Amino acid sequence: MFSRGPVRSFLVGLVIVGGCNGAIEPSADRPVPPPGGSSGPAEGNTSPGTTPATPAAPQGPLPPLGESPLAPERTGVCQTIDPGPSPLRRLTRTEYDNTVRDLLGDTRRLARGFPGEETTHGFRNNAETRSVSDVLVEGYLAAAEQLATDAVAKLDGILPCDHLKTGEPACLEVFLDGFGKRAWRRPITAPERENLRAAFNTGRNGGGKFSDGIATVLQVMLMSPQFLYRHELGVPVAGSDYLRLGPYELATRLSYLLWGTMPDADLLAAAEGGRLSTRADVAAQAKRMLADHKRSGAMLTEFAGQWLGLDDLATLDKEAESYPRWKPELRSALRAETDHFIEHVLQQGDGKVSTLLTAPFSFLNGTLASYYGTPGVTGDAFQKVDVDAAQRKGLLTHGSLLSVFGNNDLGLTSLVFRGLFVREQLLCQPIPQPPENAQDDNPPFTPTTTAREWSQARRAKTTCGSCHALLDPVGLGFENFDGVGLYRTMDRGKVVDAAGELTGTDVDGPFTGVPALATKLASSKAVRECVATQWFRYGHGREPSGRDACSVATMNQAFAASGGDLRELLLAFTQTDAFLFRSRGEAP
Numbered sequence: 001m002f003s004r005g006p007v008r009s010f011l012v013g014l015v016i017v018g019g020c021n022g023a024i025e026p027s028a029d030r031p032v033p034p035p036g037g038s039s040g041p042a043e044g045n046t047s048p049g050t051t052p053a054t055p056a057a058p059q060g061p062l063p064p065l066g067e068s069p070l071a072p073e074r075t076g077v078c079q080t081i082d083p084g085p086s087p088l089r090r091l092t093r094t095e096y097d098n099t100v101r102d103l104l105g106d107t108r109r110l111a112r113g114f115p116g117e118e119t120t121h122g123f124r125n126n127a128e129t130r131s132v133s134d135v136l137v138e139g140y141l142a143a144a145e146q147l148a149t150d151a152v153a154k155l156d157g158i159l160p161c162d163h164l165k166t167g168e169p170a171c172l173e174v175f176l177d178g179f180g181k182r183a184w185r186r187p188i189t190a191p192e193r194e195n196l197r198a199a200f201n202t203g204r205n206g207g208g209k210f211s212d213g214i215a216t217v218l219q220v221m222l223m224s225p226q227f228l229y230r231h232e233l234g235v236p237v238a239g240s241d242y243l244r245l246g247p248y249e250l251a252t253r254l255s256y257l258l259w260g261t262m263p264d265a266d267l268l269a270a271a272e273g274g275r276l277s278t279r280a281d282v283a284a285q286a287k288r289m290l291a292d293h294k295r296s297g298a299m300l301t302e303f304a305g306q307w308l309g310l311d312d313l314a315t316l317d318k319e320a321e322s323y324p325r326w327k328p329e330l331r332s333a334l335r336a337e338t339d340h341f342i343e344h345v346l347q348q349g350d351g352k353v354s355t356l357l358t359a360p361f362s363f364l365n366g367t368l369a370s371y372y373g374t375p376g377v378t379g380d381a382f383q384k385v386d387v388d389a390a391q392r393k394g395l396l397t398h399g400s401l402l403s404v405f406g407n408n409d410l411g412l413t414s415l416v417f418r419g420l421f422v423r424e425q426l427l428c429q430p431i432p433q434p435p436e437n438a439q440d441d442n443p444p445f446t447p448t449t450t451a452r453e454w455s456q457a458r459r460a461k462t463t464c465g466s467c468h469a470l471l472d473p474v475g476l477g478f479e480n481f482d483g484v485g486l487y488r489t490m491d492r493g494k495v496v497d498a499a500g501e502l503t504g505t506d507v508d509g510p511f512t513g514v515p516a517l518a519t520k521l522a523s524s525k526a527v528r529e530c531v532a533t534q535w536f537r538y539g540h541g542r543e544p545s546g547r548d549a550c551s552v553a554t555m556n557q558a559f560a561a562s563g564g565d566l567r568e569l570l571l572a573f574t575q576t577d578a579f580l581f582r583s584r585g586e587a588p
Helices: 005-015 093-104 134-153 168-184 190-204 210-223 247-258 265-272 279-291 293-307 310-315 330-348 353-358 366-372 399-404 415-426 451-459 462-478 514-522 525-540 546-561 566-573
Strands: 242-244 361-364 383-386 499-502 509-512 581-583
Touching: 093 134, 093 168, 134 210, 168 190, 168 210, 190 210, 247 265, 247 279, 247 293, 247 566, 265 279, 279 293, 279 566, 293 310, 293 330, 293 525, 310 330, 310 399, 330 353, 330 361, 330 366, 330 399, 353 514, 353 525, 361 366, 366 399, 415 462, 415 514, 415 525, 451 462, 462 499, 462 514, 499 514, 509 514, 525 546, 525 566, 546 566
Parallel strands: none
Antiparallel strands: 242 581, 361 383, 499 509
16 A cells, blocks of 8 residues: 555645635646655656646637627627636535546545535635635545545556556556546646656655555645646736636636536547637537536536525424424435426426426426325326416425425424525525524514514514515515425414515515416516526626626626526626636736
8 A cells, every 4th residue: 555654744735825715826837746845857857758748728828719699799898808806716525526526436425524615695616715624624635545545446447558568657657648637627737747756756665566656646636736726827818908718727617617527528629629719619618518418417406506595405304293294305305306397497498597487397206296295196206297386386386495495393484584585596685684682572473373473563673674574575475385395275273375575676566475476586687687696606606796797797688688598698608708718917
């Protein structure tokens, strides 16, 4: 077995370099030093018979990107190209797991054991709030050691050559060319190559085997900033104050936006062959990737799980006395219903937000159909089922959302959480946090008090009324659904009143029940623009700012022109200034 001792402290230092935000600056001209601190030979000093690695990005200015149907119109807010901030982005736990799956074939999802990620505006990938702790570094190290050990146990699976026939030096070079490009998502540079050779030699010290050297190289690669971070240098554009992304950087942005993982062989080949040099090139690759339903579907459900709060379902529990039909094993079925529904609408359907909100069908298996009381469905397989549109229509009536945003005890529905979800996640209207003593100011609640009665008493209080006037009238429209998503007409011996009202939107007015609310929201321009904002947050790992006005406008224009087709929104995303450029002089 290879020796971990000489490598371990060095590997830890690779990640703890940049303070709380992980603001390290790896780059093609700042290569990973080998264990022991040697800076390695000068650039271009390669072994006989090898070729210096291609740099991470082209040298010198790049030609114009060209036009496309989704390119920004250079009028109004788009007259000047401003990409906005481009923060250094570290792989999320999901991206890490997806990447090692595609790189090494490992499906254990080791990153689930890493520390939890902070949620900002509903998403866990905000670059400005994701810090690197000692516990996380130890998690990275343990995962790298385990992945390397397991990979070299089946050496033929990762080596493209037979080191006994071709010779160890030649086989190592072939490995660095192929595996190195895939792991670091671009060709390794000559200094990096020398440093990785030194890591290989360190692994073989003391009589180690060829596999020990490869294992050490794997550890170094998996712990390096080039793997853990999506570092971008950009390429100068003559006479401008912004940079174009290099072809490998664009390939990486595309792959993590649309698949949540590393670029595939076609994307890397496109980058190497100059086929990511125009807007049309980028759009063509984006269309190809969206058509890969398996990989794009996984990305869509990952986005939706965070945007809609569905990830909370995995640990959700309900009080048995209040909700006797709730069982923990329902969690996976409820999540699967929504995942199947979203994938169907966006891949086989019309892809529109309005359909997500108002579709008169869902996907059920026998367990979930029995739970909902829907006849005619048996077995474990999920199938498309028409629903009673007077009761259920679209995402807002899925048991997954209704359970996540329903109270866990006392039989309450939580009109506050449901109203807050509509305001913040669908309308992008932030609601201020309640004061610390808000619970103390709540009016009395008895076993016979309905949510509507409690809301009326709460809104009558001056300290509560302003916020609850925004939340409660929306949440009251959900009152036909209990805290675990089951339809009801009676509550605490009284007939349910699901009358609600929208205010402060572009679709204001009264409504009764979730289907009517969904119909209103489906026609809302504000909802479409909010969905575009949510994708911006998720796709760029940051909040849009005033500098992003052109990029946001480009997305909204394409989204509106398509009638709210999310696929067109994603294609437009890849044509924006924020996606294709980065600001000159800005720290990566």
